[in-house]
């Protein structure tokens with residue numbers, strides 16, 4: 121092995137211009153293990169976690185904007201989504217009965233450990249906020265829970281990007297700069313979209329605004345990711361993952377347009393919301409499959425590492 | 439197997455150094471007084487492909503069978519390391535370079551016959567990384583650094599989340615279908631505790647697999663490379679022996695006769711956690727952006 125050199129700045133951009141050249145391998149077999157995480161559980165966990173986190177933030181915003189109906193809907197959505205997210209996570213464990221071992225230690229080096237603690241704090245808060253909003257009981261506790269869930273929600277939506285990036289899986293690791301923005305954008309898209317589905321547009325302005333900001337952020341983050349990664353972004357552009365990402369992009373753009381131009385039409389708002397929620401889910405499935413594909417193909421592992429060695433040798437012998 | 443208390447493991451590349459200037463993984467995991475770091479030096483130039491190591495490992499560790507697959511990859515019907523394969527012998531048939539075969543065992547060594555074909559054989563194993571991604575990302579503390587500086591899974595703690603499987607840059611550790619847990623080479627932790635040699639090294643008839651204190655193995659390996667170079671085997675090189683590499687040096691390293699990827703090894707692996715500070719920073723900024731977006735969305739009160 122050669123000494124490690126960091127890819128960054130100019131160097132990374134140069135590297136990304138080099139297509140993964142011919143590479144040698146052991147009978148074309150993958151170097152890495154394909155993630156054992158399965159669809160639909162793990163992409164579902166990413167999607168519902170994002171929907172929940174951003175919905176909690178939306179609920180607080182709606183409360184502030186004097187939209188109690190939207191706030192209540194967002195709180196209910198957050199509680200439902202985080203429950204589904206937790207179920208998906210536990211279902212994917214090889215030993216689901218040992219779920220609580222996640223809380224045995226706290227390890228900042230493990231995004232899954234950090235995420236488990238985050239969920240342990242966020243889940244009950246989201247649940248209490250929803251319960252109070254629906255029943256109208258214990259308003260003070262409800263307000264505290266709403267604030268707690270709103271404060272933790274964005275972290276819940278973002279940490280899953282760190283979780284995927286902190287692996288050896290090329291398409292996930294290489295994208296560690298853009299993935300968190302793509303994920304929070306996708307989360308906001310979903311939460312705003314669901315708000316538009318559940319609440320008539322004249323009483324759902326915060327949802328519409330959040331959906332617009334999220335969709336724009338998601339599209340921007342995705343194009344930055346594709347641009348910076350160059351050939352390493354190919355798993356996001358081809359095969360099943362490419363189809364999912366593309367479909368997500370089209371729906372995001374259409375949903376964005378419909379939400380922006382829909383005015384007071386309930387039908388248009390509901391269509392826009394449905395498209396945006398679906399787009400967010402498609403994006404998560406796309407990112408998930410892109411990672412699997414990049415782990416399966418030894419070229420994505422060997423190519424960039426060979427490039428790094430070549431550059432290192434180029435520097436050593438001018 | 440003894441279960442020591444599991445700590446969070448080395449956070450990042452900081453901590454006490456070993457004699458060779460690399461990180462001392464046992465000390466940075468909190469073992470004040472510990473035996474020398476133990477490891478494997480696998481010298482593939484003398485491997486004859488007998489697979490005694492694979493068999494001995496399965497037998498001693500009671501690793502379940504994982505089926506017989508006729509892969510069509512030379513004599514390799516094992517395929518790859520995984521939850522139930524902790525030693526894997528790779529077979530590569532390739533055109534032989536013009537190399538004197540006097541230094542290599544004959545017949546059956548890497549240079550075989552006069553048909554212009556040579557066989558490369560290499561017994562792969564968990565690298566017991568100095569900076570181990572599997573251990574870093576494990577959320578339960580099931581993956582543990584031992585007093586010998588090796589990396590083991592505590593089966594009674596592992597909840598089968600599979601994070602280690604995606605984190606290992608070598609594709610070593612796997613999740614076993616039958617019990618849902620992650621498994622890999624323990625460097626025979628139970629045997630080490632009793633002062634015994636790991637099963638694979640014990641069974642190896644050509645001393646291709648050498649076991650001992652890592653310092654001594656690194657010295658011996660450097661000598662062997664020099665010897666091979668002097669004898670004209672210019673392709674000989676060490677893999678994983680450098681504490682300055684992307685995993686802080688391997689506890690189980692190799693002497694190879696071709697590029698690492700030919701053997702199915704990544705040419706320049708880097709532990710993913712080296713980028714984690716950056717990853718967390720971006721995640722935090724993204725979370726803050728979402729909070730700002732929500733605030734903007736609610737900023738206009740109903741008139």
Ligand code: SF4
Nearest residue numbers: 564565566567572606
């Ligand atoms: S080779 Fe993989 S499984 Fe072995 S210690 Fe390193 S990261 Fe862990």
